[in-house]
Amino acid sequence: MAATVKALAVSITAQVLALAGTVMVLVWCIHFRGGLAWEAKNKALIFNIHPVLMLIGFIILGGEAIMSYKALTLKKETKKLIHLILHGIALILGIIGIYTAFKYHNESNIANLYSLHSWLGLGTIIVYALQWIYGFLVFFYPGGAQGLRAESLSWHVIVGIFVYLLAVATAALGFLEKLTFLENGGLAKYGSEAFLVNFTAIVTVLYGVFVILTTISQPSAQVEDQYSYSAI
Amino acid sequence: MAATVKALAVSITAQVLALAGTVMVLVWCIHFRGGLAWEAKNKALIFNIHPVLMLIGFIILGGEAIMSYKALTLKKETKKLIHLILHGIALILGIIGIYTAFKYHNESNIANLYSLHSWLGLGTIIVYALQWIYGFLVFFYPGGAQGLRAESLSWHVIVGIFVYLLAVATAALGFLEKLTFLENGGLAKYGSEAFLVNFTAIVTVLYGVFVILTTISQPSAQVEDQYSYSAI
Numbered sequence: 001m002a003a004t005v006k007a008l009a010v011s012i013t014a015q016v017l018a019l020a021g022t023v024m025v026l027v028w029c030i031h032f033r034g035g036l037a038w039e040a041k042n043k044a045l046i047f048n049i050h051p052v053l054m055l056i057g058f059i060i061l062g063g064e065a066i067m068s069y070k071a072l073t074l075k076k077e078t079k080k081l082i083h084l085i086l087h088g089i090a091l092i093l094g095i096i097g098i099y100t101a102f103k104y105h106n107e108s109n110i111a112n113l114y115s116l117h118s119w120l121g122l123g124t125i126i127v128y129a130l131q132w133i134y135g136f137l138v139f140f141y142p143g144g145a146q147g148l149r150a151e152s153l154s155w156h157v158i159v160g161i162f163v164y165l166l167a168v169a170t171a172a173l174g175f176l177e178k179l180t181f182l183e184n185g186g187l188a189k190y191g192s193e194a195f196l197v198n199f200t201a202i203v204t205v206l207y208g209v210f211v212i213l214t215t216i217s218q219p220s221a222q223v224e225d226q227y228s229y230s231a232i
Numbered sequence: 233m234a235a236t237v238k239a240l241a242v243s244i245t246a247q248v249l250a251l252a253g254t255v256m257v258l259v260w261c262i263h264f265r266g267g268l269a270w271e272a273k274n275k276a277l278i279f280n281i282h283p284v285l286m287l288i289g290f291i292i293l294g295g296e297a298i299m300s301y302k303a304l305t306l307k308k309e310t311k312k313l314i315h316l317i318l319h320g321i322a323l324i325l326g327i328i329g330i331y332t333a334f335k336y337h338n339e340s341n342i343a344n345l346y347s348l349h350s351w352l353g354l355g356t357i358i359v360y361a362l363q364w365i366y367g368f369l370v371f372f373y374p375g376g377a378q379g380l381r382a383e384s385l386s387w388h389v390i391v392g393i394f395v396y397l398l399a400v401a402t403a404a405l406g407f408l409e410k411l412t413f414l415e416n417g418g419l420a421k422y423g424s425e426a427f428l429v430n431f432t433a434i435v436t437v438l439y440g441v442f443v444i445l446t447t448i449s450q451p452s453a454q455v456e457d458q459y460s461y462s463a464i
Contacts (some may be wrong), residue, residue, distance in 0.1 A: 114421040116408045116430045120437070158448065162441060169401040169437070173408050176348045180412045189346040198348050205352070205401070209394060216390065 007217045011071035014210035017203055018060045024200040025055045032193045038100075047104040050097050051174065057093025059171055059204060061086055062128075063211040066164060070214050084140055087132055094125055117173040124170050127163045131156070161212060168208035175201035239449040243303035246442035249435055250292045256432040257287045264425045270332075279336040282329050283406065289325025291403055291436060293318055294360075295443040298396060302446050316372055319364055326357055349405040356402050359395045363388070393444060400440035407433035 029036060029048040036052060037045035065086030069079050098121065105112050113119065138144040138152050179197045183189055261268060261280040268284060269277035297318030301311050330353065337344050345351065370376040370384050411429045415421055 111421055114415075114426065116404060116411070116433050119430060119434070120404075158445075162444075165397060166437075169404060172348060172352075172401060173405060176405050177408060177412060179348070180409060180416075183346075184416050189343050194346065198351060201348050202351070205398070212394075213390075 005213070005217045007067075007071040007214050007219055008073075010210055010214045010217050011067045014063065014067060014207055014214060017207040017210060018063065021060060021200060021203045021207055022056050024196060024203060025051055028193070028196055028200060032196065043104055043108040046100060046107065049100040050104070051178070053093050053097030053100065054171060054174065055200075055204060057097060058090050059167055060207070061093065062090035062164060062167065063207060065090060066160065066211050067214045070217070070219050080139065084132075084136065087135075091125075091129055091132055094128070098122070098125060115173075115177060117170060117177050120166060120170045120173065124163060124166045127159070128167070131159055131163060157215070161215060164211065165208060168205060171204050172201050175204070237445070237449045239299075239303045239446050239451055240305075242442055242446045242449050243299045246295065246299060246439055246446060249439040249442060250295065253292060253432060253435045253439055254288050256428060256435060257283055260425070260428055260432060264428065275336055275340045278332060278339065281332040282336070283410070285325050285329030285332065286403060286406065287432075287436060289329060290322050291399055292439070293325065294322035294396060294399065295439060297322055298392065298443050299446045302449070302451050312371065316364075316368065319360075319367075323357070323361055323364055326360070330354070330357060347405075347409060349402060349409050352398060352402045352405065356395060356398045359391070360399070363391055363395060389447070393447065396443065397440060400437060403436050404433050407436070 029052050033044065033048050034042065035045055036048045038049070040046055065083050068086060069083045072079055072082070074082075101118075102112060104110070113122070134152070135156055138149060139156070143149070144152065175197050179187075179194060183194065187193060261284050265276065265280050266274065267277055268280045270281070272278055297315050300318060301315045304311055304314070306314075333350075334344060336342070345354070366384075367388055370381060371388070375381070376384065407429050411419075411426060415426065419425060
C-alpha cells in the first residue's frame with residue numbers, strides 16, 4: 001500500500017525530528033545530568049552515555065538506514081550499501097550503548113536485567129543483529145538464490161518494521177524508567193528536566209512514526225524490480 | 233502487501249495471547265494486589281480497575297475489532313458492524329479505565345498527568361475516539377461520497393494501526409511504571425509478582441504484533457471491492 005504522500009517529504013519531517021531529538025538528549029545528559037564519561041568516580045556519568053548512544057546511534061541512525069532505501073534517488077545497489085552500512089553502525093553503537101548500562105550497573109552495585117526495558121531492549125538488539133546478518137547473507141554477500149531472495153523480502157520488511165517499532169517503544173520505556181527513578185529521588189514532577197525528558201520521548205516516538213510512514217509512502221524514484229521496497 | 237500467511241491462523245495465535253493476557257492481569261490485580269473496587273478505603277483497589285479495563289477492555293477488545301474485519305468469513309456489512317461495535321465498546325471501557333486512574337490519584341492526593349504513560353495514554357484515547365467518530369460518519373452513517381470514502385480508507389488503516397501500536401506501547405509503559413513504583417516501595421525485583429507483570433507486558437506486546445500481522449496477512453475471504461482491508 002503506497003499512501004499518497006511522497007517518501008522524500010515524509011523523511012524530511014523525520015530529519016527535523018531527528019535533529020530535535022539529538023539536541024534534546026544531549027542537553028539532558030550534558031546540561032542537566034552532568035556530562036558523559038567512560039571512566040568516572042561519579043558513576044552517573046557512565047550511565048549518561050547510554051541514552052545518548054541508544055537514541056542518536058541506534059534509533060536515529062537505524063531510522064536513517066530504513067529511510068535511505070526508500071527516500072533517496074540513487075541506484076538500487078548504492079542504496080542497498082547505504083542501508084547495510086547505516087544499520088551496521090547503528091547496531092554497533094547500540095551494542096556499545098547497552099554495554100554502558102551494564103558497566104554503570106556493575107560499578108554501582110545495581111541489579112541487571114530485572115526491568116521490562118532491559119528485557120525488551122536485549123530482545124530488540126538480538127533480533128536486530130540476526131536480521132542484519134540474514135540480510136547481509138541473502139541480499140548482499142554471497143546472496144541467496146532468486147527464489148529465496150523473493151521469499152525473504154516481505155519478511156525482511158515486516159520483521160524490520162516490527163523490530164524498529166520495538167526499539168522505539170523500548171526507548172520510551174527507558175526514558176520513563178530513568179525519569180521515574182529521578183522523580184523518586186526528589187526531582188520535580190512538573191520541573192523543566194521532567195518536561196525535557198518526556199518531550200524527548202515524544203519526539204522519539206514521532207520520529208519512529210515518520211520513519212515507518214516513509215516505508216509505506218511513494219518511493220522517490222519508482223523502482224520496478226521486485227527487490228525494491230515498493231512491495232509494501 | 234499481503235504476506236504469505238493466513239489471517240485466520242495469525243488471529244488464532246492472537247486469541248491464545250489474549251486469553252493468557254486476560255488471566256495474567258486478573259491474577260496480578262486480584263491475587264497479588266488485593267482485588268478491584270469502585271469505592272474503597274484502600275485506594276489501591278480503585279487503581280486495580282485501571283490495568284484490568286485497559287488491557288481486557290481497551291487493548292484486547294480493540295485488537296479483536298481490528299482482526300474481525302480481516303479474519304472473519306462474513307459479509308462485509310456484517311464485519312463492518314462488528315468492527316464498529318467492538319471498537320465502540322473498547323473506547324468506552326478505555327475511557328472508564330482512564331477515569332479510574334484519575335479517581336485513584338485524586339482520592340490519594342497523587343499528582344495527575346506528569347508521566348509519559350499518562351501523556352501518551354491521553355493522546356491515544358483522543359485519537360482513537362476521533363478515528364472512531366470519523367469512521368462512523370464516513371463509512372457507516374450517513375456515509376461519505378464515493379471519492380471521500382476511497383480517499384479516507386488508506387488513512388483509516390494507517391492511523392488505526394499507528395494508534396493501536398501507541399496503545400500497546402502505552403500499556404507497556406504503564407506496566408513498567410507501576411512495577412517501578414512497587415519495586416521502589418520494596419517489592420522484590422526478581423520475585424514472582426515482578427516476573428508476572430513483566431511477562432504480562434510481553435504477552436501484551438506480542439498480542440499487538442499478532443493483531444497487526446493479521447491486518448497485513450491474507451484475508452480469510454478475498455473481498456475484491458475497494459473498501460476491504462486488502463488495500464494493505
